[in-house]
Amino acid sequence: EPEVTQTPSHQVTQMGQEVILRCVPISNHLYFYWYRQILGQKVEFLVSFYNNEISEKSEIFDDQFSVERPDGSNFTLKIRSTKLEDSAMYFCASSGARTTGELFFGEGSRLTVL
Amino acid sequence: AQTVTQSQPEMSVQEAETVTLSCTYDTSESDYYLFWYKQPPSRQMILVIRQEAYKQQNATENRFSVNFQKAAKSFSLKISDSQLGDAAMYFCAYRRDDKIIFGKGTRLHILP
Secondary structure, eight states, X not given: OOOOEEEOSEEEEOTTXXXXXXXXXXXXXXXXXXXXXXXXXXXXXXXEEEXXXXXXXXXXXXXXXXXXXXXXXXXXXXXXXXXGGGOEEEEEEXXXXXXXXXXXXXXXXXXXXX | OOEEEOOOSEEEEETTSOEEEOOEEEOSOSSOEEEEEEEOTTSOOEEEEEEETTOOSOOEETTEEEEEETTTTEEEEEEOSOOGXXXXXXXXXXXXXXXXXXXXXXXXXXXX
16 A cells, blocks of 8 residues: 655754655655644644645744755655754655545654754 | 644543544634544554535444534544554544644543
8 A cells, every 4th residue: 555654763963953854755646745743732734735836834834944846756844953842743744635635644753853 | 713622632442332532623614624533653644534524424434433513613533342453642633725734632542
């Protein structure tokens, strides 16, 4: 069964460092998403991406965040200068349809900022 | 702004019994989708069941069913004949276009 894969599963970084989280969505999906979940809190929407551009983003997704699909298969989330409060589980998701389809999630990348 | 509220942080149910997880949401839209996702420990979220707001009939998937009350903006999940493998975090979610909003989740424990 096709699935969304994410790497790394866990990354530890120093505050101020750049981090790139990678995702390989399901191959025939066109809509891609990043969510994050701070420990013990709700799953929060960060950004949605379609046709090589951001279609929607939340207020959390500020200038230190960026997304891209560099090679047609990977979908990456970059955090330019990490802060302590960026420590969270980051989930990638993809969907075959914009309004009606379910989201298929990866297993998440745990980011720990020291 | 849309919100999704799950008022039960944790619940427990005896194996083979039935349990209902609550979810309410707030929206001014009339056309949207509602989901229940299950997240086992250290695993990704997987879809349990989905409901289109324009459908009056409650969705059912095997042992999982929902009670969708559109006017009350309520979307509860009923799990019948609970099994040990049902132990997980359950998230209620609302979708309108690109935005999916999740509740804080309910951790379900299954007692053998």
